[in-house]
Amino acid sequence: MTLMVQNTLSGKLEEFVPVREDQVGMYVCGINTYDDSHMGHAKAAVTFDIIRRHVEKKGYNVKYVINFTDIEDHCIERAIKLDWPLDKLTDKYIAEYHKDMSALGVRKADVYPVASHHMGDIIDAIQKLIDKGMAYESGGDVYFRVAKVKNYGVLSKQKLEDMQAGARIDIDEKKENPMDFTLWKVKKENEPFWSSPWSEGRPGWHIECSVMSMKYLGETFDLHGGGTELVFPHHENEILQSEALSSKPFVKYWLHGGLMNVGSEKMSKSLNNFFTIKDVLKEFDPLVVRFFLLNTHYKKPIDFNDTALEEAKRSLSRLQNTLDNTRNALAKADDTITDGLVGIAEQAIKNFDKAMDNDFNSRDAIASMFDFAKEVNKYLESTSISKNSIEAILRSFDEFDDRLTIFRESSGGLDNELVDDLMQVLIDIRKDARASKNFELSDKIRDKLKELGITIEDTADGVKWKMS
């Protein structure tokens, strides 16, 4: 099965063929480190996490890089406002980012380069662009000379002339062309700064990504991701700078994820309509949040609201129930029987992979899991259960979980012996009550426990309980 990816650069679904055999390079634009991450950041992190996992599953050795931008306007403003040194602020929010993503079950990247730690590389790159005639110094600023490139608009499919016509571009005396973008800018008063051959100042927004991605992944690498709002100008400019520096193609496949909306507006700091990951995780299980994010193809926007999360919770519990019921069936499974579920379980993994091969269609992969769950549920109602089959089903669920991380380990309680023993006492009392048809008492026990978040279920295999 071949992996197909929707490449923003070509606008087409293309077969994924890595640049190099030994390694796939993947770079995703991370956050500005001045505040807690919100659900939009969570969407990006989770989607590229599962993309990375699937590429690895295809047998590639992935080197995954996510950057931190710690020198842009928001960071500086916030640091000045709090009267903190810049690195105190950015260290704090880098740590918070890692906490949030870890809570969300996002696997770590291999490298997290920080812009301010690469100032020497950035300055060298700018100097090289000036030497090549691709950039010029003007009043302490340095600008990229857009007129020198032929492929302006390769990514965003825009023409230079059209851009200038409708855009709100300040006429800047310092620029040769209004579309020229900043590589280095002179400091303003009170701002943190770095010394450079041109002035005391700091880099423009785009150059850090070019420098850091090429430093860790080489001048040409495979996958570059981010949200759609970054296509222009950020990613467009990254391409221009990088290719001007290396004279080689920069990135083979560009992947852009849809945004998180609230109502019909995108979630963003500037619109002040964001929900932080921390706040959402107070209300919802991280596994539910992941399921919610993955239940839509990553290119599409997702509307954030409680109703949708609640529905995700109910949907996911259907799969979780099947998994729990399968685990419970292991005890009564017969190891002398062999039957057909092994093949169905193996096919389920293939169906899952097939969906993921189609531009990482996690939504379709999830649908395939529901199909599988239905087969399993039917099987679990049959009179004789094969141990082979149960183990095969559990292997399939393990595989799904490796790829998506959406299942709970076990349905049980707190891993606390005292609680287990107390529950057993209650269950025994209730059992006696039911035996003597004292349903009033048995239902009271069940209802009261329910209020405490403990669910009692009478099943054919005995009484089961779980924390909800």
Added chain:
RNA sequence: GCCGAGGUAACAUAGCGGCUAUGUGGGGGCCUGCAGAGCCUCAAACGGGAGUUCAAAUCUCCCCCUCGGCCCCA
């Protein structure tokens, strides 16, 4: 204005030439003392209009609407 992504049953999402999809919700049935879980089953769809085709939700054209980008932003 210019570029990009969309409009699928009550809702949320897949599909993107022939097989009517997945979940939530709703109706009916089975199982159960009742719940829960599960099974069976029913209702319900492709923004509008032309065209291509034996066949279109899927292709082409036109129109309408939504969101995103063109200052910062995953």
